[in-house]
Amino acid sequence: MLQQQILDQNQPISSSLNSIPRYSLKILNPQVHYYYVAPGNNSKLIIDTIKKRKNWQESDNHLLHFQWNMNDNYFRFNILSSLQIQIVNHLPNHRELTMKCNLIKNLKQFCQSNKRYVWDITPLSFNIELLTKENDLDKILKEFTLFYEQLKPQNNKKNTSNFNVPIKLNNQYIQPKMHSSFLDQENNYIWILKPNEFNRGRGISFFRTLEELKILLKNFIKGTSEYQFSQGQIKSSSFVIQKYIQRPLLLDGRKFDIRVWVLVNHNFDIYIFNQGYARLSSEMFDLTQLDAFIHLTNNAVQKHSKNYGFFELGNQISYSELDYYTNGEFTKTVLPKIKSIIVLSWMAVQHTFKKIKYSFEIFGYDFMLDENLKPWLIEINTNPCLEESSPLLKELIPKMIDHAFKIVIDPLFSKITESTDWDHLLQL
Template sequence: MLQQQIQDQNEINSSFNLIPRSSYKPLNPKVKVFYYYVAPGNNSKLIISAMQKRKNWQESENYLFHFQWNMNDKNFQYCSLNQSQIQIVNHLPNHRELTLKCNLIRNLKQFCQTNKKYVWDITPLSFIVEFNAQENNLNKVLKEFTLAYEQFQPLSSMKTQFNYFTKHNSQYFLPKMHHSFLDEENNYIWILKPNEFNRGRGIQFFRTIEELKSLLKNFNKGSSEYQFSQGKIKSSSFVIQKYIQRPLLLDGRKFDIRVWVLVTYTFDIFIFNQGYARLSSDMFDLNNLDAFIHLTNNAVQKYSKNYGFFELGNQMSYSELNYYTNGEFTKTVLPKIKSIIVLTWMAVQNTFKKCKYSFEIFGYDFMLDEQLKPWLIEINTNPCLEESSPLLKELIPKMINDAFKIVIDPLFTKINEPTDWEHLLQL
């Protein structure tokens, strides 16, 4: 019995759960009391705190809710939401069209081909790899990547484009090597990213095809260890991405930029006016592929002995970025980032299903090269809400509270207040 109770509780915590329609009791619209349910995980106390500040809201005791917050929407049926009483959830149907690495690349390539834009000016040169356990299939599934690898490797004697690329009318995603992808010493570094993992889990670096094949075999067996947690990672779906080897550095260290994006069920797209840079703990060095040098995720960096030595939480605000770039971050970089965000949603607008009253907060990750060009790295569902520095203790609660002012308050209390979310467009 105890084991069954634990299993039932885990099921409640791992996905959205709705009272069956047969037992759903309509709420009295004259009683201005609304119910919320927040599942555990990813600093769920912050969400509860934001809801406790709102009048006429109470925490649900029986999973009957007007608003539910969950880390994921696994096994959730959006069609079961009760539209007449307004039930709102914090995930959008089909969000995996952007938040799964392989889907993001596919959708960007298709959109750019249709709209005559060059996709590898938006995101680093990338290849999708999906394979099964048979070793003799590796050469086949790696064919496209291998051709590009051989063409662009330093001192390559291959001068012509391959028919493999041109026969598909693929001029707008034809591989090319951007200046930022190679350094003066002709280092040649690629990144292997498991499709469904986030927070730096499973990311590996390689220089040769032989190293890549060895990594893929280990992942397929489930023997690739993730050094910052217990257990091993198993995957058969990956994105191979060219490493940006000429990044802009802050005090000699690599960084990326976390940007929060809010999307409502009406496809109103907002960007939060404040964000932060995530810095590595060690000095940039292409000859050393240590994770504390090259992976800026806080989930990785917090294990470094130098974590927090240079700045609290290895994080900088937008205003500090602006200082380091002599004002160019606000003047030129942010407008380009906003354009890329809009483009990603234009790329998937026809595949997304609208569902009242769902919404989602996404974590976009960008890198800047030494010429201040922003590169989209990936898009995250359930972005980290850990208040791991004084900066994030200030930013994250405000970001969440202001998001709720847009997607919750007007629906239930008819209150409209100004926020720090900038409306980009409605698709």
């Protein structure tokens, strides 16, 4: 029903280990369930959660019923057994959603086919690939440059209405356009450059001019663009250029985004955890300064700020606090729109996925709200951060993981089905 409602709407939706355990059909003790959890991203929590269940034991012999890893590089989906339950925590092809460039590509294709305006769902974006033998940035950036210039506000006009370029009828639903939330009253013109291969704010850069963009890209090609909060350098050849939302909703004068947890099993049952949190910046919002502590709300970035935790513990607040700030509108009007966008994102990629028993995945969806409380899908993360970096997350994350296991693990091994705080949206 929800799937059909989305299609029927006329209005737009306003590290790796050197060795890895292998799969086997032979089990040492049929009364014991064996697991393996790779280190990283609060793996202790995963171990503690599975050990709370009866008859689970860590495997030293590569004989597994359940494997949890940071990525799916070593998962052999083609030999997951239908005779023996073997669960892994990633879905094949999840990169169709979790790679920034693929997400944009799939949303555009879906919206084109279903007559939905893609740039009413996610900020205006362009995919950029720097070919190995291609040094001509002007040629690579030709399409982006065209729209950059056409959508650029006139300095002598205080105009924040939608800016559009002439459209062709057959691609009107994906034609670049400038939403009013992307420009402020002073007509600033800010864009974001995001490397496709990185997460947690790594490598994200801001620019105002084409000259600044070219300098950033040349640095990435050389691998000299240093990430300011970690050692080493970042090198990339694949990017998304995205329009910055210059009129976001602010909480006490600071920018924030919303982390939503989504669980999808191998049957494409889609669940949303009914609790989540907002991540706030450490500095007051200011478009004249392109400072990461002002504009990037990732905890991996903000924890380096001198003001981290000054306003609220861990720079995080709960859904109930968001409701307080929005006079109840977050639960009443924003969350239903967020749920619709989540479903739409899966409708856009379901044709690229193959159902592999018994895989599942927990995704971290990131949304921003503009000043009119319109939610914008920013990106979708595989292996979302599970660090319990605040009292709020010490409460939410263990519950979220435990209740996810109640859905994807317990019914298979203990034959017990319990109620959880995961709300079922639909099955595709």
